[in-house]
Amino acid sequence: MGEIGKLGFGFMRLPLIERDGEQIIDIEQAKQMVDIFMEAGFTYFDTARGYHLGKSEGALKEALVDRYPRESFQIASKLPAWASKGADHSRAMFDKSLRETGAGYFDFFLMHNMGEGRTKAFDEQGIWDFLFEKKDAGLIRNLGLSFHDKADVFAEVLDSHPPVDFVQLQINYADWENSLVESRKCYEVARERNLPVIVMEPVKGGSLVRLPAAATDVLRAANPDVSIASWGLRFAASLPGVLTVLSGMSTPDQVRDNVKTMTELGPLTEDERAALEQVRAILAAIPTVPCTSCQYCVEGCPEGINIPVVLNALNVVTLFDDKAMASNEYDWRTADARASSCIECGACENACPQHIAIIDELKRAVELFEKNPA
Ligand code: SF4
Ligand code: SF4
Structure with missing residues (x-):
């Protein structure tokens, strides 16, 4: 699988501009962000069929694939069988992802958002076999899955199917002991099986960037020189077995800050870990809706509610x-x-x-x- 920089660029929250009354991806700004990221030595890009309502893969082609040598970066995309109309549609989605990214092959490919009622679609449609065939054909180099459900379900999915090469999990300090997300337990399931982990949602869809004042005060007191976002990235990157930490960046400044975090700041110190424990307790006491803005719910809403x-x-x-x-x-x-x-x-x-x-x-x-x- 090889070494990959600890920061991955998620193409799910790209900058937007308004054109003819419609919000579209600001591709010129996305190119600038890709350049900052690549110049810093990071090379992993994560997209999916559904991101930006189907426009993310095309944006990745324009901002990255058409502008850099293919072997200089890694691309991951994903197939959401649970959102398709059936096996033929899912298979067509894979072809469309290849076409839209222009990648030629996927360095990493994932069965997207497994867990709960969504897992069975991959079995019923024969997607496991289909994707292993694509791997044998050289169109996928590493096959994995992203997962959102309980740890025991995760273990069952892994143990009842052919071995995958890696997994992608929601890991952040706020969800580490969250009984709905089971971040730590899912991570341990992966570690027990020696599976490399790609981290998603290290700042919980941005909610760990804009914290309530009491939590911000704790982090500022512990280290006034680093951004609030950096705490989430460092927490995830400090874990053994983590291949890379995805960040869905929206501005060039966010790319610069994350690059700085991953290149200049070391692992968390004991005092910093203690500060995060305090923040976790503060957040756990506030009854927020745990939405990460992943958008998975948006495309299927017949009323178009955001x-x-x-x-x-x-x-x-x-x-x-x-x-x-x-x-x-x-x-x-x-x-x-x-x-x-x-x-x-x-x-x-x-x-x-x-x-x-x-x-x-x-x-x-x-x-x-x-x-x-x-
Ligand atoms: S409500 Fe929608 S955007 Fe929020 S976490 Fe659930 S699927 Fe994702
Ligand atoms: S109409 Fe209501 S219940 Fe149906 S997808 Fe939209 S928000 Fe959800």
């Missing part, structure tokens, strides 16, 4: 007690489809790896932002 935006607005109220700011964000970012347009079909809850009771949360948003606006 669910993570709604949930983020709820969290802004909880974390910062700022209903005016949250209402403002809710108003302009849900103008096309308010939470009240939900028909309770449940498609979003089936897709959500964080087990969020989305329908109930949307009802809460209706009460808070639509019936009783700030």
Whole structure:
């Protein structure tokens, strides 16, 4: 598998610009970010069929594949069998990923977002065999899976299928002992099987970047010279067996900060670990919605509701007690489809790896932002 830099570039939260009234990926800024990342010696890029509503793979081609020699970087993409219309559609998705990225082959390829009711689609559609055939044909160099469910389910999935080359897990200091996510336990399942781990959500979709004041104070006191985001990256990168830590970066400054974190800052000290324990306790006491803005729920919503935006607005109220700011964000970012347009079909809850009771949360948003606006 070879050595890979400890920072991976997730193509799921790219910068956006408005064009003809539509939000599209700002490809010129994405190119700039890729250049900063590559110049710093990092080479791992992570995309997926569904990121940016199907536009991420094409952006990766434009910003990276068309501009750098193929052997100078690694590409990972993913297949979400649970979101397809059946085996033929899933197989076509793989071909489309190859075509859209222009990669020629995938250095890493994942069965996407396994766990809960989603796992069976990969079995029923014969996706395991299909992807091992692609590996034998040289179109995949390392085959793995990303997973969101309990650790015992994870172990069962791994032990009842042919061995994969690596796994991708949600690991961050806030979720390490979270009983819904079971970060630590899933990590241990992988370690027991000598599986390299790629870390996703090291800053929990950005929520560990903008912390409540009490938590920020603890981290600033422990080390005033580093960014708040750096704590999440260093926590994940310090774990043995971690191949790389993905960050879904949105600005050149975020790339620079993450590069600095991974090149200049060493592993966490004992005092820093103690500070993170304090922060974990502070966060655990605040009842936020555990949305990571992964967007998996968005594409399947028949009403086009931007669910993570709604949930983020709820969290802004909880974390910062700022209903005016949250209402403002809710108003302009849900103008096309308010939470009240939900028909309770449940498609979003089936897709959500964080087990969020989305329908109930949307009802809460209706009460808070639509019936009783700030
Ligand atoms: S339950 Fe509501 S929010 Fe979820 S997919 Fe259906 S309409 Fe969209
Ligand atoms: S609600 Fe769930 S699926 Fe949707 S963005 Fe949040 S974490 Fe992802």
